[in-house]
Amino acid sequence: GAVVSQHPSWVICKSGTSVKIECRSLDFQATTMFWYRQFPKQSLMLMATSNEGSKATYEQGVEKDKFLINHASLTLSTLTVTSAHPEDSSFYICSAGVGGGAGNEQYFGPGTRLTVT
Amino acid sequence: SQQGEEDPQALSIQEGENATMNCSYKTSINNLQWYRQNSGRGLVHLILIRSNEREKHSGRLRVTLDTSKKSSSLLITASRAADTASYFCAVSGNTPLVFGKGTRLSVIA
Numbered sequence: 001g002a003v004v005s006q007h008p009s010w011v012i013c014k015s016g017t018s019v020k021i022e023c024r025s026l027d028f029q030a031t032t033m034f035w036y037r038q039f040p041k042q043s044l045m046l047m048a049t050s051n052e053g054s055k056a057t058y059e060q061g062v063e064k065d066k067f068l069i070n071h072a073s074l075t076l077s078t079l080t081v082t083s084a085h086p087e088d089s090s091f092y093i094c095s096a097g098v099g100g101g102a103g104n105e106q107y108f109g110p111g112t113r114l115t116v117t
Numbered sequence: 118s119q120q121g122e123e124d125p126q127a128l129s130i131q132e133g134e135n136a137t138m139n140c141s142y143k144t145s146i147n148n149l150q151w152y153r154q155n156s157g158r159g160l161v162h163l164i165l166i167r168s169n170e171r172e173k174h175s176g177r178l179r180v181t182l183d184t185s186k187k188s189s190s191l192l193i194t195a196s197r198a199a200d201t202a203s204y205f206c207a208v209s210g211n212t213p214l215v216f217g218k219g220t221r222l223s224v225i226a
Binding site for chain 2: 006034036042043044045046091093095106107108109110111113
């Protein structure tokens with residue numbers, strides 16, 4: 001149980017275009033989902049917390065107008081990287097909290113590797 | 118910041134040996150979690166230990182938590198080549214998980 005999927009697994013896009021990444025909880029409802037970014041050989045950095053039916057909470061330094069997050073339902077959150085640039089190339093990972101609280105166990109998606117050329 | 122810091126940064130052992138990784142943190146926590154990440158893949162949750170627990174077992178994994186020292190350890194017994202991965206601790210207080218930089222474990226067959 002507690003499976004989280006991400007789509008696509010990898011994407012290559014041209015600079016200036018937008019890319020949407022989906023995160024789905026397959027067998028449970030996730031009131032809260034989290035989006036992380038990971039650069040090579042680095043740790044995961046939390047970008048934002050996504051709550052169903054409300055605006056996402058962004059971490060300091062993360063541009064909310066560039067990284068649009070929508071938590072449309074209890075099983076789906078999307079991250080759209082707008083006007084992507086090569087420096088946005090990274091591994092994006094979502095997670096869904098089990099138990100409703102941020103401090104509870106989280107299940108992670110397999111990640112999406114974004115390459116902006 | 119509640120970021121956990123893993124130690125060592127990298128560890129290489131022979132198959133069958135035990136691997137111990139440590140995590141230290143700076144603030145009060147609700148729980149501490151350990152995750153594994155294979156290269157280029159997502160994270161796999163290994164174990165969660167709450168602040169009122171001192172030790173927890175799961176298969177070949179043993180996790181300890183010492184809140185007085187603000188530290189935790191992850192022990193993998195009888196390691197296998199398939200255990201080769203990066204291991205992260207993540208601490209949680211009243212905010213979302215904050216991850217340390219990880220320990221890269223290499224198990225040599």
